[in-house]
Amino acid sequence: MIRAFLVWLQSLGRGSGPDAQSWSEALHGSLNFWNLLEGTHLITLLLFAGTIFAVDLRLLGVTFRKLKVSELSERVLPLTVFGFAMMVVTGLALFFAKPVEYYHNIWFRMKLIFIIGAMINIVVFHYRVQKNIAAWDAAPLPPWPARASAIASLSAWVVVIVFGRFIAYNWFDCGKPLPHFFNVVEECKISEHGAIDLKPAAFKVKP
Amino acid sequence: MKFSILFPQLRGWVGHLANVWPAPFVKPNFAIFEVFHILTLIMLGGASILIGLRLMGSGVTDEKPSDVYKDMRVWLNIGLWGVFFTGILIGMANAERLYDSAAFLAKMLCLVGGIMLVYGATRPVALADGEISTSALVWGGLGTLLWLGAIVVFLTGGLITPGLYHVLTAAALIVAFVTKGRQRWIYAAGLGAVLIAMYVATHVILQPDDLKNADPANVALAWLAGLWIFGFAGWAVWSGSRGATPSGLFVKALGYVTILVWVTAAAGGRWIAFA
Numbered sequence: 342m343i344r345a346f347l348v349w350l351q352s353l354g355r356g357s358g359p360d361a362q363s364w365s366e367a368l369h370g371s372l373n374f375w376n377l378l379e380g381t382h383l384i385t386l387l388l389f390a391g392t393i394f395a396v397d398l399r400l401l402g403v404t405f406r407k408l409k410v411s412e413l414s415e416r417v418l419p420l421t422v423f424g425f426a427m428m429v430v431t432g433l434a435l436f437f438a439k440p441v442e443y444y445h446n447i448w449f450r451m452k453l454i455f456i457i458g459a460m461i462n463i464v465v466f467h468y469r470v471q472k473n474i475a476a477w478d479a480a481p482l483p484p485w486p487a488r489a490s491a492i493a494s495l496s497a498w499v500v501v502i503v504f505g506r507f508i509a510y511n512w513f514d515c516g517k518p519l520p521h522f523f524n525v526v527e528e529c530k531i532s533e534h535g536a537i538d539l540k541p542a543a544f545k546v547k548p
Numbered sequence: 549m550k551f552s553i554l555f556p557q558l559r560g561w562v563g564h565l566a567n568v569w570p571a572p573f574v575k576p577n578f579a580i581f582e583v584f585h586i587l588t589l590i591m592l593g594g595a596s597i598l599i600g601l602r603l604m605g606s607g608v609t610d611e612k613p614s615d616v617y618k619d620m621r622v623w624l625n626i627g628l629w630g631v632f633f634t635g636i637l638i639g640m641a642n643a644e645r646l647y648d649s650a651a652f653l654a655k656m657l658c659l660v661g662g663i664m665l666v667y668g669a670t671r672p673v674a675l676a677d678g679e680i681s682t683s684a685l686v687w688g689g690l691g692t693l694l695w696l697g698a699i700v701v702f703l704t705g706g707l708i709t710p711g712l713y714h715v716l717t718a719a720a721l722i723v724a725f726v727t728k729g730r731q732r733w734i735y736a737a738g739l740g741a742v743l744i745a746m747y748v749a750t751h752v753i754l755q756p757d758d759l760k761n762a763d764p765a766n767v768a769l770a771w772l773a774g775l776w777i778f779g780f781a782g783w784a785v786w787s788g789s790r791g792a793t794p795s796g797l798f799v800k801a802l803g804y805v806t807i808l809v810w811v812t813a814a815a816g817g818r819w820i821a822f823a
Contacts, residue, residue, distance in 0.1 A: 373710040380818040384714050384811060386586070391594020395620070404619045408610055416608045420597070420725070502590070503583050510579055 344531060347440040369438035378438075382431040389424030390498055392417050400491035402482035409478045410487075443508070445515050445532045447523060452504040459497035466490045549701050550650045558647070565643035575641040581634050588630025589814060595624035596666075596810050599674060603803030604785075606726045617674035628666065632659070650705035651823065654698040655816030661694030662809040670806045678799045688802050695809045698816065707823035714815035716770070719808055720777045727784050735780050742773045 354364035362370065369375055398404040399413050436443055443449040470486045477483045513523050516534025523529070529536035552559065565571060574581055601607030602616040611619070639646055646652040668687020673680050702712045720739060727735055746769040754762045785800040 376819070376822040377710060377713055380711065380714055380815060380822070381717065383586070383818055384718070384814045386590050387593025387811065387814060388597060390590045391592075391597055394591065394594055394623075395598060398623070404623070405608070405611070406619075407615065408608070408619075412610045413608065416610065417598070420607075423721075499587065502586060506583050506586060507579060 344441065344444055344528070347444050350437070350440050365437055365440065368434070375435075375438055378431050378434050382428060382435060385424050385427045385431065386502065389421060389428050390502060392421045392424065393498060394495065396421070397491040397495045400483050400487045402480075402488070406481040410483060411474060411478050441533070445527045445529060446508055447513050447527050448504045448507040448510075450526070452501055452508070455497050455500045455504065459494060459501065462490060462493045462497060466494075549704060550648055550653050551646070551656075552648045554653075562643045562647045565640050568640065570637060571640040571643075574637045578638060578641060581638045581641075585631060585634040585638060585817075588627050588634060589810075589817075590627070591623045592627025592631055593810055593814070595620040595627055596807050599624070599670060600803040600807035601722075601726070603670070603674060603678075603806070604722075604726050604800045612677050613674040614677050617671065624666065628663070635659075646820065649820050649823075650701055651708045651711065651816045651819035654701040654705070654708070655813050655820070657694045657698040657701065658809050658813035658816060661691040661698065662806075662813060663691075664688075664694065665691035665802070665806050665809055669802055673799055673802060678796070680798055685798065688798070688805075691809065692805050695805060695812060698809075698812050702812075702816075705823075708816075708819045711815045711819035711822075712770075714818075715808060715812050716774055716777060718811040719781065719804075720773075722804060722807060723777060723781045723784060727780075731784060731787075735784075738776050738780070739773065742769060742776055745769055746773070 351365045352363045355361050355366075395404060396410075396414055396417055399406075399408070399410055405413050466487075470490050477487065482488075511517075513519055513527065514534070515524070515527055515529035515532040515536065518537045518539040519527075519529070521538045524536035524538060551562075566575065598607055599613075599617055599620055602609070602611075602613050608616050664687045669684045669691060670688075672684045673688075699712070699715070702708055702715075723735060724732060746766065749765045749769060750756055750762045754765060756762055781804060785797055785804075
């Protein structure tokens with residue numbers, strides 16, 4: 342069902358002529374616009390991840406130890422939130438350019454899982470960990486739940502960035518001979534290129 | 549402008565770099581090194597943004613510039629030298645392409661300019677809480693000149709020129725962040741008007757595929773946007789420093805350029821892949 346929706350999304354706006362392009366194809370094939378979106382998506386990481394790391398490192402008691410956590414958050418998080426909004430907008434536009442291809446990409450799927458994980462961590466921090474912030478706001482080393490949340494945040498965003506970059510590589514693209522696991526996870530069977538299982542013999546090391 | 553034009557005699561040496569250790573090891577593991585390059589760039593970017601904004605009188609204003617610098621120093625250093633060393637490794641594995649890339653020259657100008665700005669100007673000025681020395685003035689000036697050189701490379705680089713939109717966007721957002729109240733609204737209204745004019749000119753009056761006419765219109769309006777952004781930045785810095793010592797102007801401008809130099813470096817890095 343999701344795939345059917347993405348196939349429809351990818352064909353949206355296509356005219357009737359033989360060379361007619363859909364909006365999605367026009368975006369991906371544009372001279373500069375796709376490049377600008379992709380570049381903006383990456384460069385905005387400096388703002389988004391760069392500032393969220395500063396807050397996480399404060400929660401770990403590594404930086405800004407003399408500053409209250411709430412004060413640092415108040416100053417830095419507006420930048421982080423703005424950066425995140427830009428990441429989402431450019432990310433959605435990039436996804437719109439090749440929705441079906443991304444749907445079958447293992448790195449994209451794992452990236453989404455870790456984004457969801459990072460979001461859950463933010464909700465837990467906001468509604469549980471931060472509840473008694475007054476008690477440790479000025480502490481150079483916040484209590485372990487805050488530190489655990491910071492470690493979860495740092496790890497999740499680093500993994501999101503790593504997987505995001507790996508999307509560009511075609512190591513596990515459907516249609517290539519892949520271990521069965523990848524073909525299942527990427528739903529290659531229903532993809533345009535199909536699923537080709539790598540024979541188990543290919544893994545055996547010759548004595 | 550690119551390295552292959554500036555130093556044509558180096559082509560043989562550059563062509564051989566891919567065979568010199570550790571390039572043969574890096575090439576098959578390129579993605580791993582590239583990811584480290586991006587992660588260290590993010591550290592560098594985050595630290596520069598917080599230090600630069602503080603010098604401009606925004607961001608973490610609860611602390612003195614010297615404290616913000618000390619808090620971010622380790623991450624700034626890890627970021628900068630991480631970018632440098634991973635850059636050398638991935639650069640060796642990809643040397644011929646970089647040699648023929650104008651975006652790479654822009655990136656290198658920013659790297660050298662950025663190092664001058666960070667260690668020669670931003671560091672001493674931040675540690676002295678805004679007091680400037682003659683050497684900081686000189687290093688800041690030289691770093692800014694190299695950054696402007698990178699902008700010129702982008703402007704004259706043909707296919708990479710659209711990459712300047714990243715720099716313009718960052719420059720515009722910084723001004724939006726550091727201005728307040730009515731000043732911010734005036735700025736946003738002017739910028740919005742230029743952007744609407746750009747759209748109307750290239751999509752309503754002219755058609756986007758009419759490159760012969762749409763391209764000059766687009767370039768002219770991009771110049772107008774640039775003039776508005778940097779003009780307003782100048783005015784905001786000037787009006788915000790009225791009555792203050794002249795060094796206030798330099799310190800704020802330094803904060804602005806310290807952020808923009810790394811954004812330009814990142815834009816150069818990304819546009820190596822595009823053009």
